[in-house]
Amino acid sequence: MKLFTITKIEIKKSFKPVLLLSLLMCLFVLMIVSIFDPELFEGIEEMMDLFPEAIKDMLGSALDLTTIGGFYTIEFLSMIWIWVGIYFILKAGQDIPATIDNKTIDLVLSKPLKRWEFVLGRYMRFVFSILLVILFIGITTFILFEIAPNLQDQEIDFSEFFWALTWAFIFVVSLTTTAFFFSVFLNRKKATGLAFGMMVLFFIVGTFYSYFEEDVQEIKRISLFFYYDPARILVSHSYENVLRDFLILSGYSVVMVIASIVIFNKRDIPV
């Protein structure tokens, strides 16, 4: 199918940077695992109490640095939108506009390739790339958990980490989809700018909503960040509403991709 031809070609083209990102993330996980020391953070909770509430909110509800689950969440998973998300937002926001700017799109779309195949093909490349990065992270994580000497007395539930990483994957995809959506009708600068703006707004709303007036607090529900809380699994060991959040984030991505296809199908390809 044409769709996968495009995906394959595009993955091949961006394989090196994605691989590099994956390796960086693996190193990062290695670093986190190797500096983890439960005793080091024994007193941290009392210390954290001195921190303003806002900082604590930012770090997530999991201020439990004494378990690897909490440590991994705070240092890595809750920040995944910075470590992995920004890269993909930048790429997705520029992807289709770049083909218009460098005019390669004329050659691609002048042949029997449907617009939806083009859009979906290019989108799938991001999904697969993100999957690859998360897969690398997951494998590294699991291997390190098995062999790291400082983790041998930790109680680690692998399935919890599996679901937390899956959650991270769905979350990064939803952020990327937002940027991709803007890119089908805006130019690169506007699309990436708007996607970043949205992300920051989502972050602020999803993290600090408790400071808002009581009756506008429900605004938290518009934020993607509100539906991403790996600490729930890794720290509180609870799966409450996790399925709901999975479905909302994936549903959001699906709707945005369909909207992207519809909008792109209606537009001129300018010269």
Place this chain on the structure above:
Amino acid sequence: MEVIQVKNLVKYYKTKKKVVKAVDDISFNILEGERFGFLGPNGSGKTTTIRSILGLLRGVKGEISILGEKINPNKDTVYRNHIGYIPGELGLESELNAIQMCKYLSKLYDISFNWDEIKNIAERLKLDVSRPIQELSKGNRQKVGILTSLMGDFDILILDEPTSGLDPLIQSEFFEIIKERQEKASCTVFICSHLLSEVEKFCNRVAIIRNGKIVEISKISELKQKGLKSFQLEFTSNAGLMEFVQYLESQFLNATVKSQSVNRIEFLIPPEKKRNLLHDISEMQWAGEYIKDFNINNSSLEDIFMKYYEIDNPEEER
């Protein structure tokens, strides 16, 4: 058979400030095996017409038929299998070289990659296929575009300013390649250009487009016959010339003066007026004297074409 039929094609671009009537109700047919030229100044709507046919633009009104079948360029895509295309604004994957680019597109288009054929054309165009496209000059990039457009089988070849950036030798080689291809595969060629010489040499028939409207469609040979007559006159004095100019302005409203000096004038008039004018020139006296010398030519196609261009920019003419 009509290979391309376009009826009442309309495409306006709506920008924030204004509406650009890029293509404003044009109709034309291109017959099988024909080499049809689409001639017009920059910004006259040639590229817009082509990109409307190829389904790259939306909000296009009118009817389009390809190979006898009515198509909806917004939905149908299969008809594009029959079309080879060189975009006016060529965009290539700059990090690839020519071979990789061809391979890439053959994969995307699902067509066979015929290395011998590509190598042959590349050699004739003097293109180094192993150098990355980003290192190539504009002309050499254009050659890559030509290579990609000639891959696979097609019944129609749509060329949008195909020779831009090519030197004259390569240009004629390019037209040779297209002609050979046409003889071999009997395809139809639709070529867009702002250069008359190109179209004049290569095409059987031409449409002249200006401001989004077709102002003339005819065979090149007919166009030449329809051509204006060019008169060059020499008078003995400036007074004679001035008197003649007055006469010309009063009697031949559609004459166009091409040049004028102290006692010489060159102008164009429609062929049917030739006899009248000739008579008057030889019989009448100008400021008391007969004309000193005169010369009549068929105007070149260039002149005819310039006339269409000039109407385009009446301000600039002065």
